[in-house]
Structure formats: C-alpha cells, structure tokens
Amino acid sequence: MFLINCPYCGERDQSEFSAGGEAHIIRPKQPTELSDDQWAEYLFMRKNIKGVQFERWNHAHGCRKWFNMVRDTSNDKIHAVYKMGEKPPIK
C-alpha cells in the first residue's frame, strides 16, 4: 500500500487514489487525419515496463485532481509526483 504525495494535498494513503495508466500519451489533435494504425497506436498501445514508469494517478477520494507519477514497478518506489502539464522532473 503506497503512501502517495498528492501534489495538491500532500501524503495520503493509496486507497484514496486510482491509477489511470501510462502518462504523457497525448490525444491526437486531428484524429481524422490518422491512419488506422496510427490511431491504434494512440488507442491501444501501452508500455508495461519493469522499472521506471510514468503513470497517471487521480486523487479520486480527495481533491479529484489528476497528476503524474514516476514509479519503479520493480520495487514500487515513487521517484516523483508532478502536476498535469508539467514536465517530468526526471528522465
């Protein structure tokens, strides 16, 4: 059970949050101009990394804000949390 540092509320128990999959996948601005393959790339393709992964999280039972998290999936260490629209603080 993680202890997550919500960028708006501070440290809270994981049970207050919901995970929202891979971060930094930008919805195409002109979907109609994409081929089936390109659209499928956006729609379905997600990484499943053993190691450092960039994820979306939502403080669903709190401030309801979405934010990003850098987490190592091999040991669940959270390296950083940052607001939507901000650049990842680490690569």
Added chain:
Amino acid sequence: MSKNLRTSNNKFIDQTSRISFKFDGKTLYGFKGDTLASALLANNIHLVGRSFKYHRPRGIMACGSEEPNAIVQVGNDASLTEPNTRVTEIELYEGLEASSQNCWPSVNFDVGAINNFFSPLIPAAFYYKTFMWPANFWKMYEYFIRKSAGLGKSPTKPDKDIYDHRYLHCDVLVIGGGISGIIAAKTAAKNNLNTLLIDDKNNLGGTTLFQQNECFKINNSYSNEWLKKEIETLKSLKNLTIKTRTSLAAYHSYNYLLARENLTEHLDINEKKNKIRQRLWKIRAKKVIIATGAMERPLIFNNNDRPGIMLSSSIKKYIDFYGVKCGQKISLFTNNDSAYETAISLNNSGVSVNSIVDIRDKTNSLIVKQSEKLGIKVHWKSSVVNTNGYKKINSIEIMQLSDDGNAVVGKKIKEECDCLGISGGWTPRVHLFTQSGGKLKFRDEDNVFLPNKSELDQISIGSCNGDFELDEIIKNAADSINKFLKVNNNDYENLEIISSKEIDKKNIWLLPSDKPFGKTKSFLDFQNDSTANDVKLALREGFKSIEHVKRYTTTGMATDQGKLSNMHALGIIAETAGVKMGELGTTTFRPPYTPLTFGAIVGRNVGEFFDITRKTPLHDWHVENKAEFENVGQWKRAWYYPIENENMHEAVQRESKAARDSAGILDASTLGKIDIQGSDASEFLNRVYTNAWSKLEIGKCRYGLMLNEDGMVYDDGVTTRLSENHYLMTTTTGGAANVLSKLEDYLQTEWPELDVYLTSVTDHYGTVSICGPNSKKILSKIIPDLDLSDEEFPHMSFKNALIDNINCRVMRISFTGEHSYEINIQSSFAKSVWEKCFEAGKEFNITPYGTETMHLLRAEKGFIIAGQDTDGTMTPVDLQMDWIISKKKYDFIGKRSLYRSDTIREDRKQLVGLLTDDPKEILEEGAQIVAETNKQPIEMLGHVTSSYFSPNLNKSIALAVVKNGKKLKGQKLFVPMKNKTINVTITDTVFLDKENKRLNA
C-alpha cells in the same frame, strides 16, 4: 491431571487458579497461563490429531505459530466454532472446548488410518495421477475426494463476534518482544521516538525470559534476570505502546503493516460476550525493526512423526516456562548445541535425560561441557534410524554414522523413551522481511537464509538476522539500532556477557537409515504428509523448480505454510539436483504470516455496513406503499408496487397499462445529474457527445450518446441548456460516478484550456416523473400558472416553475414514449411534490410504477439501456442509431474509432427487435440465438438483451444483438432452450407508436 508431569514451583503459571476445559469431550484441568498445548501435555496427552493423507497419529511438536500437527476445532457452536487452530497458540480459558480433526470416529481409533498401510500406493501427486481417467468420471471422484479431504469444519451460521479495524501511526514499529526487540524498543522510546512494540505472545521476553543457565550470563546475572529488569525499565518509558497478543499478519510496501490483536481469546467463555474479539491494526510506520527471532528445525529421519517427538527447544519451553514435563524418560537428537540447553533444563527440573544423539563427531563448547558434567550421556556421530510406538513413541534405534554421513554403520542400539526432542538447527523468521519485498541471501556455514537487500526503511535484528548467540545478539542489535535510528545509546556497551559458543557445525538434510530409502518414511511436511521420498520422486519425474516441486508434492502448502518443512525440502532438492541452496532460492512467503479470521479481515463492514446504501428522497413513500426494491449499484430503487397478492408479473402488467392508458408516476431521482457551467460548456458537450450541441437553444433538452475513445457506447442521457453557459446533464443511474470521472479526466488532462466546471448534483435534486395521456392535466393542477401548450412547452424543452413557492425545473422529456414530464426539485421537497402529484392524479388513477415497468415501457419503444442492451462492444451504428452521429463535427470522443477496419465490419452484432412466433412465449434475457437447430456445434449469432410481455401490445417483445442483424429483418431464427426451441423473427426495434404520436397526445 497427572500431577507428576507438572513441576512444583513455576514463575509463569498461576498454579492457584485452576481452569477446566474439554478436549474431545473429556473434562481436563490446567492453570491460568497455560496454552491448550501445555495443558494437554500436563495431562499426558500428546496425540491430538491425525495426519492429512495417511491418517497417522500426530502429536504436539512445537510451542508457537509454527506448530504443524496439533491443530484442532475449537467450540461447537454453529456460528462460533473455528477449525485449524493451533493448540500452541490457544491460551487456556474456562469453558474452552476443543476436538481433534481429520479423524473418524475418534483420534484414538481412526478408520482412515488404513491409508497408512496403503501408503506405498499413495505417492506424491497420487490424486493428480489417478483420477484423470475417464475424464467424465471426475464429478464422481470429486465428490468422494471432497468428502474425505479438508481439515476441520467451517461454521455454518453467521459469526456473532464483533471485529474492529483501526489505524495507527508511529515513528518506529518493533515486531517481536524478544531480547533484541526489547533492546530496540527501549532505544527508540528513550530517544523520544513514538514507538510501538508488538508481540504475538501474552508476555514479552521471548525465549530469554526463561533462560536460566550458567552458560548465559550478563553482568553476573542470569540472562533471564537481566532481561526482566530491562522489561521493567521498558514498561516505564513514555513514547512507547506495547501490544501483546498481537500478531503481525502482513508487511506491505511503504511500511504499511497489518497486525491482528486478540482481545478476548484468553477470556473465560462467559466473559467473551459483547466484546470486540479481534482488532486489525493498520499500521503506517516511519521505520520498522524486525525482531521476529528464529524457529527450530526438525530433523528428517525414518518415522520422525510419532506423537512424543517434539522440537527440543519446545520441550525446554514446556519445562522452563509452563513447568510441564513432556515425558519422564526423554531422549534428544541434535545436530547443534541447543539440545544441550534443553538437556540441562530437564536435568535441573528432575527429568531424566536418557541420552543425546548428536550427529557431530564431538564438540567442546561451554554448554556441552556443562551437560557432560551433569553426567548426560552423548552418542556422538550417531543418528536415530527409526522410532517405535504407534500412538506415542516408546523407543528409538540409534546407529553410528559413516564418515561421509550418507550411511549408518555398526551395531544398532535400542533406547526406550517416552519423548524425543529433535533439533536440526535454527531458521531465522524472514517471512515478514520477504513479504515487504526484501531479498534474501544464503549463509552456507549454517544453512540459513538471511535478510539482504530491502527498499524500505527497515532493519532486521537478532536471530531473525542470523545472530544466534547471546553476546552477538546484544552487541549487533544495539549497534545496528543506533545506526538505523541515528541515535547514540550506550546502555549496551561494556556489558560483561558470558555466552556459550557453538564450535562445530554439521548438517545432514535427510538422515540415513539402516533400511533402504524406499522403505523409510521420513516426513518433511507433517501437516500435508509429504515425505522425503515424495520430493525425490518429484525430482525423478522431472520437476526442477522449487515452486513446481512444492505444488506437486504439496510440501509447505498446509495451513502452517511450511514453516518447519521448507528448509529441508529445499535442502533435499538442492542436494539431489546437485545445486547450491543459495542458487535454488526459496519459495515465496505470502501474507498472512499466520491465518487470519474472515472476521478480522472484514471488521465492521458486515450486514448493512457491507456496502453503502443510497436511498432516494422518496424512499419512505415507496416503503409505506409496499414497493418491492431492487439494488441498482448502491441505490435502492422501487422495483414494482404489488397490490394485494399480485406477483411481479401481474403488478408490472397493471402498472404498464395504467401508464399508457392514463397516468403513471416514477421516482427518477437516481439518474446521475451533473451541473456543467462555464463559457466553454457548449464546446465541451460537443466534444463528449456524438451529436452537435452548439445550436441547442436555451430552455431546450437534447438526448446525447457518449462513447469511449474506442467508439463503443459508454453512457447516454438527456442534457438541458438552462442558460447561455449552464447545462444540466443526466446520466444513467449506474454510470453517474464514472461519467463524472471521465469528464473530469478530459477536462484536466486533454482540454485544460476549456473554461468548464463540473459538479455532481445527483443527490441535490429529487426527480418525479409523470407520464401518460393525462400527465398534462395533472401537472396543470399543480402548476396552474404554467402554459403547458405544445407551442409554449413542447417536447424536449424545460421551464423553471414554482411549486408552493419552491423553485423547480420541469423538463418535458420522455423515456416511455408517452407525453411526460420530469420535475427536478431540491431533495428535501421531493416527497411533498411527489405526494402533490399523486393527489392531483388520483382522479386519473395515477399509478406509481417501478424500474421493471420503466424498462418494459422503454423496450416497447426500442429505447436502449446502456449497460443492458450494450456491453462495451456496441457502437452507435451497431445500435442502429446512426442518426445521432454528427457528420459535421470535426472531432468528438470516439469519432475516429467509428471507421476503424473493425468497427465498419458489416457482420458486427447489431441491435434488433425479436418477436416470438408464439406471442405468449417470453424469451429469457441472455438466451442465445442461432440460425439452425440440427447442427452441432452451431454458431451463436447473438443473444437476447431485453425481453418482456407487453400488455399494451398483448404480445411478447424482445431486443437482441444479432450478427449482421440489420440485414436480417424478417428472418426466422431460433432460440434453443433447455427443453425446447423457440422460433423467433427479427423485426424493427420499435414495437409501439412508430410515429411518436403519443409524445404529444
């Protein structure tokens, strides 16, 4: 009670307070402070159960949570009885009733024991191998296997006990109240750290508490006396909470731990009532110190499972702590020094020790010398090759070990005994460390897995970290605690410690016998009855991974999770396969460390607290009017309102007819309502719905369909434009929370530039829906000022109105196809509005209808219910709702997916209507639809999604999804049921009033 089995002066047992209890129906006595195990042993009862497979007699082996054999059924109350409890962990209380498990008719005479004679025919994986053929016989086999398998009986009635959950935060959590845990807790608390110390026993001190031996002294006192003073100081410290009878169950990441505290387990049966039985602590600790100690290993030799064969350290605890002699003539069998401590304790309490059988050549440590001084005989370089005695051990057979330890040589000596203590060395309890994600390393010198790397803020100290000797424990624990807590506590420097040092180490995982290996029975897992032979057989059959061998032989898979058996199984596998143990690795230790009751897991979340119940503001009226309710998500919704003895069908038929013939009234309060405001609200709706919203006039309503990005229908509902930048969106009852989340997600992450604000107002408004040809007349009686003409207040529009001076919003929208209004009013006034409508409608026989009638009425009109007629694989095109997809809009959620190669396939499943050839035949929802009846296997074309008998059409109607359904209109298909095949014809989805005349009736 066999008096001669209890020593006279004992510090830990209150021999003045006698406790009576029952075991297998017989009344026995023990003392306050006893466990059920010590009390049984004091009554000379070793045999307490039968083994799982061979039904061999089994006795108490250990004194703690690692006990594999002595598990019993406690109590016989149908709601409180508990199976598989370890007698070593049950504190004795007045009124305790326990009975043996896995035996019939009794533990002394067990019919199943016949399996023991057939045991050569029951090898590892016997069940897997035998009951495979013929395949369709499995059902019969299963019945008999299930009947004979299983340990204990589950309670048959709901648990009457109360359980509790609580949170706890601390700076330092110390797990284990033995000597190293006490040092840790004291150091932490003295340095102003908020400290929690927990131990699963009812006292602190671990095994040092009763270690009174010349070979273990601190500053000239016995180690136990020194520790007693430490405990006294500890208890006086501030910043420290001590929880005994509390067992750490699970250690999760981020130092989140679960601990189960027993609150009433030790109380007399009459004192238990109305008190919280167990509390589950949810602990978040900044730092964790694991001081869980070590457990003694058994030795693996022929017939090592007889009652009376016990762990040597447990015999020591029974004599030194409980004052119970496990036998009168005790032999010991060891590969290390700790059995000598037991021998000395027994000797000091006047129990004669026959001899110690030691596999080592000869050793000269302090403790060995002391035992020799007492005249205790030692068989060096020897092994026990066999034991005798069926229900209790009566003798052992001893032989010399060969130089390589692989065989026994020389003359066999028979030694009579009534108890055999065995010690195969020590296994650090690293379970919690590995649960927390820590990685282990292997120490070859004494064959132990030790904590190595951890990502968490934690350390392991004491014997769970591989320090087994008193001076090492104190010194290393004190050092690493100082470092870990960044403090400088010098209480434990300059102590003068005497500690016997083990000099020689020797280990043989599987001890040889004079009998050929195949004829021996050397048990590894006592509870699951798996032997060394089973493990070797698995290896011969090609299993290599430890995880596979474990599952194939079931070694380590019993309720004790192989606490005693794992190391030997690993050792034998490594040895047989010729690999190093460190490379072989170990199986995964999973939480809980010891079994948890379901009660402790669910806590207070039982009965009506199991889940939240949401009730509409009109709920009381429904109850008063005898509605039947159905659960829709967390909501309680009025299902139908039976009159007199009506069944559901009759009530629904009556309600449906009334709603179309005159007037019906429905509680629609559960519909999700989202208030949308902001200068970009219209643009936002354009992006989330498939149809266009920019041109919707103020005061008008529009139906919208929401897709997922994959093009599949997600939710639907009517949204009303209240003012220029203000909309009220409705969603399905079940979809409300998800829709809000989805909209928030897009607003925050994809379109942060939009000026839009969302607020859930589902609970703020009650919604009264009235429909039917007389609904207009009824509404005009309530709001006489409102112009209800079709010109002024047409279908799909909204008006603000006042009812009794209360503002409300009236929408003229319809989910039934009838002329219909929905009144939204602040929840607290909803009931009075409902009652007003009802009163005003009486002259028109206004009929309250529930969700079932609502579903029927909308099905007559072919209106979908998202989630019933759709299942996440239906596009709007599949639903034949092409009309709702805007061709002009550049983009909306899911648009691009509507022309992916898969979504434009013509043979997708599509929504159609179904009529049965026999109009009285009602299809079953979920029934499969096929094109042929005399072919097997037959392709399933689709299934029925909604089905009702329509009283207004006087025939059965259904909606279904059918492959290529759009093109199959008029086609005859079949719905095969269990006893018959129903003929159906594909039709249009709209069954009633195709021209929508009734909307303006």
